Amino acid sequence: MLTLDEDQTLLMDSARAGVAQASPVSEYRRLREPQGEGFSRRFWATCGEMGWSGVLVDEAHGGSGFGVLGAGLLAREMARTLTLSPFLSTAVLAAAALGAGGSPAQRQEWLPRIAAAEAIVAFAHEDTPGGWPTMAHLESPDFRLEGEKSFVLDGHVADALIVSARTDNGPYLVLVDPKANGVSRQTRILVDGRRVATYRFEGVEVDEFAFLPGGALALERTLDVARAVLAASACGVAEEAFRRTLEYLKERRQFDRRIGSFQALQHRAGLAHIAVENAWSATLVALQALDSGANSAAFDVAVAKSKASRAAQEVTAECLQMHGGVGMTDAFDVGLYLKRARVDATLFGDAAFHADRVATMLGY
Amino acid sequence: MAIDAHEIRNWLEAECPVEMRAATRGDEDVCWGGRRWAFQSPAQKLWFERCLARGFTVPTWPREYGGAGLSRDEADVLYAEMRRIGARPPLTSFGISMLGPALLAFGTPAQKAEHLPRIALGQIRWCQGYSEPGAGSDLASLATRAEDKGDHFLVNGQKIWTSYADKADWIFCLVRTNRDAKKQLGISFVLIDMATPGVSTRPIVLISGKSPFCETFFDDVAVPKGNLVGKLDRGWDVAKYLLTHEREMIAGGGSNLFDSHALDKAAAQVRPKDPILRAKIAEAAVDTYAFDATRRRYSDEVARGGELGARSALLKYDGAELNKRRHELAMSLAGADGLYFDGNREPGVAEGWLRSKGNSIEGGTSEVMLDIVAKRLLDLPAD
Secondary structure (H helix, E strand, C coil): CCCCCHHHHHHHHHHHHHHHHHCCHHHHHHHCCCCCCCCCHHHHHHHHHHCCCCCCCCHHHCCCCCHHHHHHHHHHHHHHCCCCCCHHHHHHHHHHHHHHHCCHHHHHHHHHHHHCCCCCEEEECEECCCCCCCEEEEECCEEEEEEEEEEEECHHHCCEEEEEEEECCEEEEEEECCCCCCEEEEEEECCCCCEEEEEEEEEEEECHHHECCCHHHHHHHHHHHHHHHHHHHHHHHHHHHHHHHHHHHHHCEECCEEHHHCHHHHHHHHHHHHHHHHHHHHHHHHHHHHHHCCCCHHHHHHHHHHHHHHHHHHHHHHHHHHHHHHHHCCCCCHHHHHHHHHHHHHCCCCHHHHHHHHHHHCCC | CCCCHHHHHHHHHHHCCHHHHCCCCCHHHCCCCCCCCCCCCHHHHHHHHHHHHCCCCCCCCCHHHCCCCCCHHHHHHHHHHHHHHCCCCCCCCHHHHHHHHHHHHHCCHHHHHHHHHHHHCCCCCEEEECCECCECCCHHHCCCEEEECCCEEEEEEEEEEEECHHHCCEEEEEEECCCCCCHHHHEEEEEEECCCCCEEEEEECCCCCCCCEEEEEEEEEEEEHHHEECCCCEHHHHHHHHHHHHHHHHHCCCCCCCCCCHHHHHHHHHCCCCHHHHHHHHHHHHHHHHHHHHHHHHHHHHHCCCCCCCHHHHHHHHHHHHHHHHHHHHHHHHHHHHHCCCCCCCCCHHHHHHHHHHHHCCCCCHHHHHHHHHHHHCCCCCC
16 A cells, blocks of 8 residues: 555654754754754754654664654655754664664664664765775785775764775675774765765775675665655655745735736646655655565665656756745745755766666666 | 455466457457447457456446446455456446446436446447537537427537547437526536437547547437436536546546556667667656556555545646657657558557547646646635
């Protein structure tokens, strides 16, 4: 059934109320400023209290175990108010990686702290274009990590890193202490105010217990979970920008009538509504498929990330246009949604990247 | 009564002829039924009869009317098993997809008893008389009139875009019964036997070369009062209910038998070398899967007690526009070979492309659908 059950509806409703209260857009405006950490430690603590940071952590490790659909619902609600928090890096990426590929000891060490929002664990995957690909090679008895990673979400405040690295036995995820010798980083600010880090690893010593035994499968699973949750986030951004735009269309008067009465705008609003509806449907399919372990999950995720990314970009751009001149001002929120949509759409593969994967999986 | 997926699977394996497990290539493969119906193959006849015996021509209708009395969930099990082996529908008709649901909701017991079993049994083929030369998108301005003559109505006027009127046995029609009322409030919904004196049809040749539509003329046609469905002058309520079903059907690509994933299959065979064409097909695939997900989601929400309502306009708009887009791409994929139109080639690509242009016109134009989405779903103001 492509519907939410009672528990999921309850989670969504309580998240909507909680996020609106603890993390309104005014809070986003404060946190995006270049001074400061770019997120609220108080809100992150709230995530721990509410069980949100433990959404992908099983109950044995102190989590709430709501699963990937639960994570998607939370990301969608947080996106509605442009929330800046370590939810994606830590509660989604790190928890998914450890859950799918971690050893019992690694899980025991990190999952309870993630569930309690007592640690920030960043996921370093994107190799810097033109930079060094990240490799871990054996120099007995330990390994050495070399390379560069970009777009490490919350990498500027991470207590631990999970780094994807090539090895002689294929790709692996490896836990790295950001304070270890040979690790250096630079903080960058993205167009939506989000902080990421660029990391450089030069001869960083890692022992065999730092590797997540799950290997390449754990990496793929983690990427798919992140893509689906980002698709849900993109849906939340587009839905909220559109909801606010509809209100504006019903208020704003020109030529002695409400502008929402003009057919040119009504039809464009209709198309935007159809785009957000389809984006959410595709995303719901992907989130459910990841929870149920369906064979189609990778395909469903590619469809969802492609559709939601394109819809979020197009719909937020339409929303800005429908606001007219005030849409271009920083004082109106609609431009903030446009920027956030672009970031959610681009991270972990944009619309074109995933449409290309869809075509390949369909055999052309 | 619970339906057993395992039992259904075995039954289908044993009873569905192999010839009936291939995709329909066109109208010539569809079992329509009707007074003048001749089965197109022994397998088609066998499959129809076997389904009929179990009420599977209309699985969700009550048993007393020839159905199997299945709930929606149970019917979904049956449909899923049928899809699994690619089984064709045993019987297709506007009686099943359009009139039947309207009669179940609005018909008198006598009307249900008279018409529903004959639809289920494939004995009567129905067509729909809505549009007129002067009433297209503005359907409520229709002018075909039915005068009260005591025991019957006298019907005069003309309908257009009547699908398969030349092959149909009966027509369900919107007629004006009150010229003084506001236009939506003077319309009634009547059933007319096409064999009644004064009814005539003329096929319309389309750009595809085919003639699925007709003009239908009514010249002093006497219609018994008992053929009025719903209340006098309130036929618009029945029509709106029925349009919802028509829009769902068109949204499903059901009106022109195009498999929404046929483009992907063709692309996998041809493997387009042009990266721009490949990208466009890939985007259409993404949009098709996302749209399929929306249809499933709405259907699941309705099954859990919601109402589809004006969302049928959203589905109709998007389904029609997507279908047109896929057919344009199918033509591009076929390249110059897609241009042959002389019978010496595999049929389908050009005809399908030309036929698809009607998707965003029939059953309410795309522009009317967007009006409905804006006003009914988004609550945008009229002024």
